[in-house]
Amino acid sequence: MHVCTGAHSPFPLLGKQSMDYIFDAISGAFALIFSFDTEVYTIVLLSLRVALSATVVASVLGIPLAYVVATREFAGKDLLITIFNTLMALPTVVVGLFCYSFLSRRGPLGFLELLFTPSGIILGDVILAFPLIVGLTIAAVHSVDPRAKATAVSLGASPRQVSVTILKEARFGLMAALFNGFGRVIAEVGSAIMLGGNIRGYTRTVTTAIALETSKGEFAFGMALGIILLVLALMVNFTFRRLQTTSRR
Amino acid sequence: MSLFKAENLIFRYGDRTVLDIPQLVIEEGGMVCLTGANGSGKSTLLHLLSGLLQPTAGKILYRGTDLAQSSPDLKERMRRELGVCLQSPYLFRTSVEGNVSFGLAVRGIKGPDRNDRVEKALRDVGLKDFGKRRYHALSGGEIQRVALARALALEPRVLLLDEPMANVDSATRVLLERILESLIGSGNITIIFSTHDVDQALRLGNRIINLHEGRLVESGLENIFHGSLQETGEDWIFTTGLCELVVSPGREDARTAIIPPESIILSRDPTVTSARNVIKGTVTGVRMRNGSVEIKVNAGEEFTSRITQASLEKLGCRLGQELYLLIKAEAVKLF
Numbered sequence: 001m002h003v004c005t006g007a008h009s010p011f012p013l014l015g016k017q018s019m020d021y022i023f024d025a026i027s028g029a030f031a032l033i034f035s036f037d038t039e040v041y042t043i044v045l046l047s048l049r050v051a052l053s054a055t056v057v058a059s060v061l062g063i064p065l066a067y068v069v070a071t072r073e074f075a076g077k078d079l080l081i082t083i084f085n086t087l088m089a090l091p092t093v094v095v096g097l098f099c100y101s102f103l104s105r106r107g108p109l110g111f112l113e114l115l116f117t118p119s120g121i122i123l124g125d126v127i128l129a130f131p132l133i134v135g136l137t138i139a140a141v142h143s144v145d146p147r148a149k150a151t152a153v154s155l156g157a158s159p160r161q162v163s164v165t166i167l168k169e170a171r172f173g174l175m176a177a178l179f180n181g182f183g184r185v186i187a188e189v190g191s192a193i194m195l196g197g198n199i200r201g202y203t204r205t206v207t208t209a210i211a212l213e214t215s216k217g218e219f220a221f222g223m224a225l226g227i228i229l230l231v232l233a234l235m236v237n238f239t240f241r242r243l244q245t246t247s248r249r
Numbered sequence: 250m251s252l253f254k255a256e257n258l259i260f261r262y263g264d265r266t267v268l269d270i271p272q273l274v275i276e277e278g279g280m281v282c283l284t285g286a287n288g289s290g291k292s293t294l295l296h297l298l299s300g301l302l303q304p305t306a307g308k309i310l311y312r313g314t315d316l317a318q319s320s321p322d323l324k325e326r327m328r329r330e331l332g333v334c335l336q337s338p339y340l341f342r343t344s345v346e347g348n349v350s351f352g353l354a355v356r357g358i359k360g361p362d363r364n365d366r367v368e369k370a371l372r373d374v375g376l377k378d379f380g381k382r383r384y385h386a387l388s389g390g391e392i393q394r395v396a397l398a399r400a401l402a403l404e405p406r407v408l409l410l411d412e413p414m415a416n417v418d419s420a421t422r423v424l425l426e427r428i429l430e431s432l433i434g435s436g437n438i439t440i441i442f443s444t445h446d447v448d449q450a451l452r453l454g455n456r457i458i459n460l461h462e463g464r465l466v467e468s469g470l471e472n473i474f475h476g477s478l479q480e481t482g483e484d485w486i487f488t489t490g491l492c493e494l495v496v497s498p499g500r501e502d503a504r505t506a507i508i509p510p511e512s513i514i515l516s517r518d519p520t521v522t523s524a525r526n527v528i529k530g531t532v533t534g535v536r537m538r539n540g541s542v543e544i545k546v547n548a549g550e551e552f553t554s555r556i557t558q559a560s561l562e563k564l565g566c567r568l569g570q571e572l573y574l575l576i577k578a579e580a581v582k583l584f
Contacts, residue, residue: 147335150301
């Protein structure tokens, strides 16, 4: 039986062997990262592809809808906004379950054969990112000074040109919506594992691989993917900060 | 054909009527000032003329065409003859150049033509080297000038300016006045601007349209008195505290009395007259204005009378002279 003494450990509650276990995992992770392990990078690239596709689709559908909701007055508008705000926190497994029931062979969309394919994961991710992008875009459009619209109209802009102008004025908030949408889908695991099935080399994403490899005891592999995910998150945030500074200049 | 013609124009915010103008004609050319106190309806009228607001009732004809009823293409084409500068202008979150070129960009004007027009507009407002500045690196006066340049870059036939000098320092105000005057001097443009500065309107305007509580006031800006209305015996008296005027019965809650300068007759003697108001006063100013003579008489309040050159010669009036003002009760408009 392993006894944790904590005598010479910088972490008093952890024994030397348990710390070694973590350090071994981290060094193993870096070895995998810098040896450009094919499997690790296949997984990372699929995750990026899936997350980017889902963000693009959710944005193309969500931004125009959000603009209409934000700029028009209609019955039930407040209720609709509340629904979108609630759906921002939609549990990923619920989306997974919902989509699974539609995409499984016996489901109404079974003929599309999207279950356990990257497209299936993208579909689930679109549903996850969509309310987030819509909700944040509505807030971004609301934050634009009302004089912007009157100014654009007074300078002869057509309704379409006015919309583009308002969205440009809201670009900082729009970027926040896109980056948040991307962040949500690249980090989610529940929907991806249910709709993708975690098939090696085909539908295995960073998060599903971490879950699987860790459960198998492949701690270094899971750690390597975890570190890459964190680096990706950092890069996304750096890019966001940079764009934010530029847009404010 | 008149530039603008408003017929039975009514605009309401909810239940409140903020503008009620049975008829208004604005001819092309020169500088037209819309004056009146805050809340008098100046901005609303400008917004209606520029098409940013639609009348609740009645119509506005631009060069004989009712924009509200015309086809989208025609509406767009006519709207594009107008340059509009809103009160407390909004600058888009880009450079000065980006702001000034906005209207040109939405009209599909590109390349050297666009650059030349942006450059010229910035030069005209004295901001020649400001093109690359960002929207947030400008003072209040500079923002106002960028907004003016943005409208001028469109080479509009009509320039509508809502209180262009409301939030600027005196140096910028003088500069803006000069810019507007030089624009008028260069011809082929009509400038309609709102202001609550009476002197400015008198200085710049070829025509003054005075609004009071959403209605047109016949007079220019003179003889506007604040006070209260009382019924004494058979007469209704409007009292300002410094002067009393017999008026026709009107709204009991009237707080403002306005007398058109043309309705005040000047006389050396308190002649037997049908006018209910015969008030003695002293001449404090005589000046020529737009071909007529404006005489200011202090009779507790300062009254302005407008007479012809021939009448002045007949009256032989001079500063400090005592005169009688003859004003019919019905000439006093109550609001």
